[in-house]
Amino acid sequence: xxxxxxxxxxxxxxxxxxxxxxxxxxxxxxxxxxxxxxxxxxxxxxxxxxxxxxxxxxxxxxxxxxxxxxxxxxxxxxxxxxxxxxxxxxxxxxxxxxxxxxxxxxxxxxxxxxxxxxxxxxxxxxxxxxxxxxxxxxxxxxxxxxxxxxxxxxxxxxxxxxxxxxxxxxxxxxxxxxxxxxxxxxxxxxxxxxxxxxxxxxxxxxxxxxxxxxxxxxxxxxxxxxxxxxxxxxxxxxxxxxxxxxxxxxxxxxxxxxxxxxxxxxxxxx
Amino acid sequence: xxxxxxxxxxxxxxxxxxxxxxxxxxxxxxxxxxxxxxxxxxxxxxxxxxxxxxxxxxxxxxxxxxxxxx
Numbered sequence: 001x002x003x004x005x006x007x008x009x010x011x012x013x014x015x016x017x018x019x020x021x022x023x024x025x026x027x028x029x030x031x032x033x034x035x036x037x038x039x040x041x042x043x044x045x046x047x048x049x050x051x052x053x054x055x056x057x058x059x060x061x062x063x064x065x066x067x068x069x070x071x072x073x074x075x076x077x078x079x080x081x082x083x084x085x086x087x088x089x090x091x092x093x094x095x096x097x098x099x100x101x102x103x104x105x106x107x108x109x110x111x112x113x114x115x116x117x118x119x120x121x122x123x124x125x126x127x128x129x130x131x132x133x134x135x136x137x138x139x140x141x142x143x144x145x146x147x148x149x150x151x152x153x154x155x156x157x158x159x160x161x162x163x164x165x166x167x168x169x170x171x172x173x174x175x176x177x178x179x180x181x182x183x184x185x186x187x188x189x190x191x192x193x194x195x196x197x198x199x200x201x202x203x204x205x206x207x208x209x210x211x212x213x214x215x216x217x218x219x220x221x222x223x224x225x226x227x228x229x230x231x232x233x234x235x236x237x238x239x240x241x242x243x244x245x246x247x248x249x250x251x252x253x254x255x256x257x258x259x260x261x262x263x264x265x266x267x268x269x270x
Numbered sequence: 271x272x273x274x275x276x277x278x279x280x281x282x283x284x285x286x287x288x289x290x291x292x293x294x295x296x297x298x299x300x301x302x303x304x305x306x307x308x309x310x311x312x313x314x315x316x317x318x319x320x321x322x323x324x325x326x327x328x329x330x331x332x333x334x335x336x337x338x339x340x
Contacts, residue, residue, distance in 0.1 A: 032338070032339060032340030033338035033339060033340075034337075034338040034339040035338070035340075056336040056337065056338065056339055057336065057337050057339025057340075058307075058334050058335075058336065058337075059334060059336075059337045059339075060281070060332065061280065061299075061306055061333045061334060061335050063279065063280055063282065063299055063333075069335075069337060070305060070335045070337065071336050071337050072335070082336065085339055085340065087339050087340065100314055101309065101314060101332075101334050102307075102336075104307040104314050104316065105307050105335075105336060172340065173340075199340070221340030222340070
């Protein structure tokens, strides 16, 4: 289908590529690889999303049936930039351990750092996060830190040398959308490193509203993987991220409390 | 029969041939060393060194790879 081509030209024509840790990426949408109904759907959804960066997790090889469980059997690491996460880590020590293992896989020195502080909400442990970020930055990692929408934590992460800060829209896998646009906007306004919203987006309008805050990108997984049709949702997300970015760059009209006619008030009949 | 020793791989107790290297261990498990990362008693063993490290009784080995995740 050729109908999407114009949006590529017009909407993002004057935009610069998203650059993190000295690397430029062709899409502002990053996607996860978890929770898909099957691998074929995952691959087609990722392609439809247009994402350049895809996230992966580090886990034990299943020694009893290892053949097909690596995500790299399905994703070409030459086509996609693999961003390993430290999901499932509850301490700085664990997160550092997972990050080191991920780097040893040999693809890049980027890591999406997660240090979780609470099992029910999966909200980040910001103290552990900062601690791990400092260690990893010192070891030469490009750290993309998953954090909450707290400005002061975001500033501390930037000071610690993180390559990007990733405030949540709402809790991981919740699909609640952007709960605190003001805080996310404030973080974007105050930080120099890229701000990529990670987690919580539920549908295309959430992605669009998030990008309209001026953030540099969005990372999502469940919103696509758990949609009834993940491939179609991936396409919707690509368009929404592009639309939201374009609207941000275009600059929205001011909000008014009263109506203002769009048609001339002169030349009306007696 | 060769002597075996008890080690733990990915949390599972296993009996392996005494003096086996990590590279031989991976071969026994039918794992491609280029597709996994190995941790030996909490220290990452880089691929070129897998043939140099021999397991000892009680060793803890972790073999990891990338799986789907957000």
